Amino acid sequence: MTDEKRYHHGDLRAALLDAAEAELAERGVEGFSLRQVARRAGVSHAAPAHHFTDAKGLLTALAAEGFHRFLAAQASREARAAPDPRAQLLAAGLGYVDFALARPALFRLMFGSDRADFSNPDLDAASDAAYGHLMAQVAAIGGNQTDAAAVWSCAHGLADLLSAGRLKPLGGLSAEARDLALSAILTRSFPAPAG
Amino acid sequence: MTDEKRYHHGDLRAALLDAAEAELAERGVEGFSLRQVARRAGVSHAAPAHHFTDAKGLLTALAAEGFHRFLAAQASREARAAPDPRAQLLAAGLGYVDFALARPALFRLMFGSDRADFSNPDLDAASDAAYGHLMAQVAAIGGNQTDAAAVWSCAHGLADLLSAGRLKPLGGLSAEARDLALSAILTRSFPAPAG
């Protein structure tokens, strides 16, 4: 039982990140409050500043963590897909949507918000890793920069609209049927097969 | 000279909408402040409540107006395009992107925010009109619901990523070159031609 109240928390940084993620999920990016996060972590309102400087600092750390989970969601799909490059790229696109649906608020923080500081080295590295993953996959199927833009835009548009609850025709489908429809749509954005 | 200071403004509602739009453009959705809007309109901090009830009410009206301009941006492109349905749909897609690039903050309010009340009848009607326009155009080229989702997602993804300053390869191009690249990408999302 390490959860007795001590003056020095022990691992407040991690606890704040957890609390912040929960707050983000419950209240959304717009309703996010630093003091509320502190309350949830059972700590004074000024405690977060010592670990994250700013509300922006906390959200930046959260966004960086988000990009790692984003890549993990794609990797999970890729592991279950056929090993050929096209199937892998398709799996990455499905993982993109998976992530947006599973964590809509985090997704919005990462892609539709100015509340994270993208000049921060950690966040920059994390988002660059995601971008690099996409570029490598597009290169593996013989695509160029335009192809990358097409694939990315298509996956991103699907993810953003679905997680926002628009695209109701697609949102109402079962998981399998939706995967099928998404796959058909995503494949359109691919460059024509080499053969 | 009607801009002398009177107790009764005359058309405060319109003035507040203008001020709100300017504030939105300058500070973004996150930094939007009702009191700042009132200051910009030269009026007391509680004046907006009488016309819009809420901050949410003001942003809702702004979003509804945004959807009308959104359709206007598409119409402008459509008027300059060939009359056949495929060219018209492509033009609508380019207008989609035009709008997002011209008014990024408004675009984010309309598509990536919870600060507008989408159960409001005016906003609902305005956004439905935009949705209906898309559906009609997709139907005109013989497409079904999946095709509509594909086209919409592709256009939306391009618009969102470009207006957020990602997709740097595309963002650096000249207007003509970018239109060309965008057209190529958008066309991929169309269903195969009938012939």
Added chain:
DNA sequence: CCGCACAACTTGTCACTGTCAAGATAAGGG
């Protein structure tokens, strides 16, 4: 084993925000 320097956290305050209640002012109809 001691004391001291520093890190971790708290308390208090400031300017700012959105919302509500109550008052002041003007416009227009009887």
Added chain:
DNA sequence: CCCTTATCTTGACAGTGACAAGTTGTGCGG
């Protein structure tokens, strides 16, 4: 001409993020 009513202002309250100054614990050098 008065009086009702819409319009706008003033004042207040709780909540927010940021800062400054205190308080408490931890661990290091001796």
